[in-house]
Amino acid sequence: MKKVITYGTYDLLHQGHINLLRRAKELGDYLIVGVTSDSFDRGRGKLNVRNNVLERVEAVRQTGYADEIIIEDYLGQKIDDIQKYNIDIFAIGSDWEGKFDYLNEFCEVVYLPRTQGISSTMLRAENQKVIRIGVVGSGRIARRFVPETSVVDGLVVTSVYNPNKESADSFAVDFSVKAFWNSYDMFLSNIDAVYVASPHLTHYSYMKAALMAGKHVLCEIPFTLSKHEADELYEYAESHNLVLLEASKTAYCPAFGHIITLVKSGIIGDVVDVKASLSKIVKPPIREYDAEQAGGAMNEHAPLTLMSIIKLLGCNYAKVEFFSKVESGIDIYTKANISYQHATASITLGIGVKTEGNLIISGTKGYIYVPAPWWLTDFFEVRYEDQTNNKKYFYSYDGDGLRYEIQEFISMIVNKRKSSYKLRRNESVTIAGIIEKYNLKENYTEI
Ligand code: C2G
Secondary structure, three states, rough: OOEEEEOOOOOOHHHHHHHHHHHHHHHHOOOEEEEEEEEEEEEEEOHHHHOOOHHHHHHHHHHHOEEEEEEEOOOHHOOOOOOOOOOOOEEEHHHHHOHHHHHOOOOEEEOOOOOOOHHHHHHHHHHHHHHHHHHOOOHHHHHHHHHOOOOOEEEEEEEOOOOOOHHHHHHHHHOOOOOEOOOHHHHHHHOOEEEOOOOHHHHHHHHHHHHHOEEEEOOOOOOOOOOHHHHHHHHHHHHHHOOOEOOEEEEEEEHHHHHHHHOOOOEEEEOOEEEEEOOOOOOOOOOOOHHHHOHHHHHHHHHHHHHHHOHHHHHHHHHHEEEEEEEEOEEEEEEEEEOOOOOOEEEEEOOOOOOOOOEEEEEOOOEEOOOOOOHHHHHHHOOOOOHOOOEEEEOOOOOOOOOHHHHHHHHHHHHOOOOOOOOHOOOHHHHHHHHHHHOOOOOEEOO
């Protein structure tokens, strides 16, 4: 019996896939089809897959060509599968010509003709109205945003707004978008959504005006500097069917999501302590050192570190206390201790003090260690007393990592989801509330 194997995502199954499966089946007597898992696809940069793995397996099954369907979940699995299932022929579409020649060592490799004029990417584009995004602000983070949008389907950055004409113009030239500087309303009138990446203190009013103009909003951290403002904006968005999302980039990246699900499934027992650190030394003059613009380590770095704590221990903390080292009116270093009924947590932040930027989640059975820079999560280790049980997890964190939050934002708009389980409204509001307490100097000590 001649055994053939082929692999694919098979998103929005189309005639090209069906032709390929038929041709693969005709090469032998028994066809095994490997369908990629959702996490494997995310790991190889396929962020736009519309159908989940169960839907895609079912679509392949319904073609009637597969004698057996398996899930492809890791790099290198093809070599294992070929040997495990005694495969004679590995078949794949001609778009992969040459890429799988290394499998010749294990079986015959056949590149089958690809069907012209159809692809999952085309179908996704046809089924979806392209969302026009305007960027508010044209500084460092805004400049990182635009290239990241190019790997996500379904959106296009069309414009930029900055009251400083020169800055808006230079951004517009660099990214081939239209510049607005004198009228925020005019900027809003030709777009479907905004990405707010302006200085901290302007977030609230830009978000509010955008929501009131009926636009979806993705807003950089710190989302708002008060609980009340965050709550008010979410309330408005929800009651007007608009998506409002905090751009807490780490919350949406694959490795961090896996840490949360592993912890919630009890892999380290009950969580008793979380320590998150983030420091980036910068030198004045720069916005981070400007007290007038809500500079300082806390406003700058608390959002990501607090996000990890809130995701792991929840919103119902009992007490928070702050310790800061202050220079020229801003905190160059802040440590916050957050206590829960059955757990403790702390964040250590610096813009003028360097700390080891790792994340450590301690539980009753073991702990998770995420090395610096933990917020660009691509690796973590689950560690136990008996070190032979330790396990390392590797992921990719592609580009500047903003693609994951952008993908979530677009998917929420397309699928009309008002809330993301990756960062819920109450979690985002709790983070804003802790930052507010800091700025009100509640339980605050200067060191
Ligand atoms: N295909 C085709 N004609 C098209 C589109 C796709 O013949 N118009 C083929 C591809 O060449 C591939 C299969 O259909 O053999 C599945 O395609 P995708 O779902 O796009 O999966 P892909 O990303 O090519 O994954 O480990 C996964 C494999 O590397 C292939």
